[in-house]
Structure formats: structure tokens, C-alpha cells
Amino acid sequence: MAGYGIETVSVGVKDIILPGDMKIILAQVVExxxxxxxxxxxxxxxxxxxxxxxxxxxxxxxxxxxxxxxEMETLERIAERINKISVVGGLDQILHGLINIQPKI
Structure with missing residues (x-):
């Protein structure tokens, strides 16, 4: 290009268009x-x-x-899902009763 009086300072690539297969492969790599x-x-x-x-x-x-x-925080989370609670025996009974609940067979 110097023969035409043009001096090249830098060259860069702005936009690359890849073939279809390369686009798919590149997308898979990124994913x-x-x-x-x-x-x-x-x-x-x-x-x-x-x-x-x-x-x-x-x-x-x-x-x-x-x-x-x-324990009380857990009981509070359980109580949020229940419409009505009847307490018999006090808070200790509830907490210990919750811990000892056995599934019905």
C-alpha cells in the first residue's frame, strides 16, 4: 500500500460471518x-x-x-399452614409431641 502513498497503522476485523455449522458449534461451546x-x-x-x-x-x-x-421458629412455620390449633398440655407438650410424631401404618 506504500506504493499508492497509503501507510497502514493497524488492521482489525470488525465482523466475522461464520458458516452455519461453525455457528452451531460455537453456540454449543458457549452454552x-x-x-x-x-x-x-x-x-x-x-x-x-x-x-x-x-x-x-x-x-x-x-x-x-x-x-x-x-424449635419455636419451626413451630411458627408449621402453624402458618394450619387454620386452627387446640393446645392441650402447654407449649412443652406441643414441642415434644411434634418431635415424637409417628406415621400411621
Whole structure:
């Protein structure tokens, strides 16, 4: 190009048009990479959740008040799904009765 009086400073590619098969293969590669990244994120979240549960268990193991609060929180979640509750024997009876529920055979 110097023969025509033009100096080339840089050359770049702006737009590439791939054949149909190459587009499909490239799309599959990108999809596989995204699936792998999602899998890594999912495993990190599962590990984090497991660690949190373990820490909660350790706290409750050494602190009966924390265990009691967790029991009451669970009872509250159960009660949200029930229209009417009749309490006989007090709160202790409910908590211990829930723990000892046996399925009917």
C-alpha cells in the first residue's frame, strides 16, 4: 500500500460471518461453558448452606436457649399452614409431641 502513498497503522476485523455449522458449534461451546459456570456457583452455594447449617447446629448444641428458639421458629412455620390449633398440655407438650410424631401404618 506504500506504493499508492497509503501507510497502514493497524488492521482489525470488525465482523466475522461464520458458516452455519461453525455457528452451531460455537453456540454449543458457549452454552457448555455457561452450564459449567452455573454448576460451580450452585456447588459453592450448597457448600455455604451446609456450613451455615453446621454452624447453627454447633450453636444449638452448646446453647439450649438457641435450640428452644429454633424449635419455636419451626413451630411458627408449621402453624402458618394450619387454620386452627387446640393446645392441650402447654407449649412443652406441643414441642415434644411434634418431635415424637409417628406415621400411621
Amino acid at each position: 457448555a461453558e455457561k452450564a459449567a459456570q452455573a454448576n460451580v456457583i450452585r456447588r459453592r452455594e450448597e457448600t455455604s448452606a451446609t456450613r451455615s447449617l453446621l454452624n447453627t447446629a454447633r450453636v444449638m448444641e452448646n446453647n439450649p436457649v438457641a435450640l428452644r428458639l429454633k
